[in-house]
Amino acid sequence: MALQLYNTRTRAVEPFAPLDGETVRIYVCGLTPSAEAHLGHARSFLFFDVLRRYLAHPRNGYRVTYVQNVTDVDDRSIATAEREGTTFEAVIARFYGSFKASMRTLGVREPDFEPYATQHIDTIVDMIAALVADGFAYATDDGVYFRVKSFPRYGALSHRNVDELLIGARIAENEHKDDPLDFALWKFAKPGEPAWPSPWGLGRPGWHIECSAMSHELLGEPFDIHGGGTDLIFPHHQNEIAQSEALLPPHTHMANVWMHGAMLNFDGKKMSKSLGNFEPLSSLLQRHDPLAIRLLFLQTGYRKPMNFTEDAIGAATSGVEKIRKAYDMLAVSHHPELEGQRDVRVAELRERFFAALDDDMNTAGALGVLFESLASLNAAFLEEALGVLGIGDILTRELAVAAVATVDPAIVERLRAALGDVVAINGEGPEGAIARAIDARNAARKARDFALADRVRNALAAEGIVLTDGKDGTTWTVAGG
Numbered sequence: 001m002a003l004q005l006y007n008t009r010t011r012a013v014e015p016f017a018p019l020d021g022e023t024v025r026i027y028v029c030g031l032t033p034s035a036e037a038h039l040g041h042a043r044s045f046l047f048f049d050v051l052r053r054y055l056a057h058p059r060n061g062y063r064v065t066y067v068q069n070v071t072d073v074d075d076r077s078i079a080t081a082e083r084e085g086t087t088f089e090a091v092i093a094r095f096y097g098s099f100k101a102s103m104r105t106l107g108v109r110e111p112d113f114e115p116y117a118t119q120h121i122d123t124i125v126d127m128i129a130a131l132v133a134d135g136f137a138y139a140t141d142d143g144v145y146f147r148v149k150s151f152p153r154y155g156a157l158s159h160r161n162v163d164e165l166l167i168g169a170r171i172a173e174n175e176h177k178d179d180p181l182d183f184a185l186w187k188f189a190k191p192g193e194p195a196w197p198s199p200w201g202l203g204r205p206g207w208h209i210e211c212s213a214m215s216h217e218l219l220g221e222p223f224d225i226h227g228g229g230t231d232l233i234f235p236h237h238q239n240e241i242a243q244s245e246a247l248l249p250p251h252t253h254m255a256n257v258w259m260h261g262a263m264l265n266f267d268g269k270k271m272s273k274s275l276g277n278f279e280p281l282s283s284l285l286q287r288h289d290p291l292a293i294r295l296l297f298l299q300t301g302y303r304k305p306m307n308f309t310e311d312a313i314g315a316a317t318s319g320v321e322k323i324r325k326a327y328d329m330l331a332v333s334h335h336p337e338l339e340g341q342r343d344v345r346v347a348e349l350r351e352r353f354f355a356a357l358d359d360d361m362n363t364a365g366a367l368g369v370l371f372e373s374l375a376s377l378n379a380a381f382l383e384e385a386l387g388v389l390g391i392g393d394i395l396t397r398e399l400a401v402a403a404v405a406t407v408d409p410a411i412v413e414r415l416r417a418a419l420g421d422v423v424a425i426n427g428e429g430p431e432g433a434i435a436r437a438i439d440a441r442n443a444a445r446k447a448r449d450f451a452l453a454d455r456v457r458n459a460l461a462a463e464g465i466v467l468t469d470g471k472d473g474t475t476w477t478v479a480g481g
């Protein structure tokens with residue numbers, strides 16, 4: 001069986017292949033970092049991280065281009081900046097920096113593109129102009145709006161029609177627009193607000209249009225996968241489709257597959273500041289093992305709503321210890337006799353592991369197989385499985401930190417004595433000094449000065465530092481440590 005994914009657009013699980021056969025182009029709606037991120041955000045981005053890893057794994061073998069935007073200007077970032085006497089950029093830099101640090105802690109990889117809305121104003125304005133020119137949008141005295149009734153397929157993604165939406169949504173009347181369902185593409189600036197020029201007046205983009213414009217600029221249409229949380233299906237994704245597809249040839253979709261991660265409740269309730277159960281992700285990660293959080297999320301299917309409790313995280317912790325133990329045994333003392341060992345039993349486990357992922361990313365099933373495999377301790381499979389699930393990165397990092405702790409601080413002086421003529425080691429700690437030496441060795445190898453490269457490697461080996469060259473660079477461990 002090959003990879004199958006649930007597509008919100010068709011409401012069916014479908015075989016997946018990239019449209020061009022090679023590169024999977026993914027756009028996931030990113031954070032609006034005008035406040036602290038919470039654990040619900042982490043769940044969604046963590047899932048798409050695993051999806052990326054699996055698409056790129058040799059089993060699928062696709063190239064992946066992953067775009068995740070940053071909504072850097074919105075009412076809240078402007079209001080916070082005003083309250084604090086600072087700029088919206090400073091507010092965004094603070095919260096987004098904190099979010100990125102949390103993502104690194106959780107082992108979520110960096111996006112390939114991370115477009116900020118305010119850096120793509122030209123593209124956004126061009127798209128709005130095209131919508132106005134084609135009769136899909138109109139200017140009023142407070143901004144530019146999309147005319148929902150001009151787009152007959154509106155509501156298709158959320159499987160609701162316009163009449164139902166009008167009755168159900170109880171949208172507040174806005175005297176500035178022609179119809180309650182119409183939504184803002186451009187908002188004119190009030191005095192003192194950040195503003196950009198447009199043919200209709202100084203202002204800033206609406207939230208929905210930035211995703212349509214930036215995905216168009218970076219990926220084109222149709223791209224392969226559009227992702228986000230289920231809370232974004234309506235109205236955000238519905239509006240993105242209206243904006244993008246209004247300008248596309250008939251029957252052309254903005255995105256082929258729409259994937260939505262289910263919501264995370266906190267002690268049975270929706271997470272919100274007003275309920276008092278909102279804990280910033282950054283502080284939660286100080287109390288809990290990031291690996292346990294990753295495991296807890298992967299133990300629940302991404303489409304199932306999930307309830308986060310302190311008990312649940314406790315249960316995940318015991319699973320983490322099992323994995324850590326197996327990993328340490330295999331990683332610290334190399335077992336060459338196990339490398340490449342693919343007996344019948346491992347082949348069968350491996351097949352079941354990937355079959356689970358092929359089944360609409362059933363990470364819970366895959367984890368079950370991983371735990372079964374711990375008994376057979378096959379280094380190659382463990383490393384492969386942990387890599388796909390994004391657990392390996394966190395373990396490698398832990399190992400590096402642990403290794404540093406066992407290095408004699410005097411190594412800095414000894415490396416300087418041995419390599420001072422070719423490596424500048426000034427003021428670094430052991431980790432920095434080793435990193436400098438590794439950089440120098442890699443530079444020497446690049447310059448085909450293998451004698452120098454060997455000299456550096458030998459100097460490190462004399463200190464018990466063992467180098468491993470991988471596709472993501474050179475890592476080191478302490479021999480016998």
Ligand SMILES: [Zn+2]
Pocket residue numbers: 028029030211236240
């Ligand atoms: Zn979006």
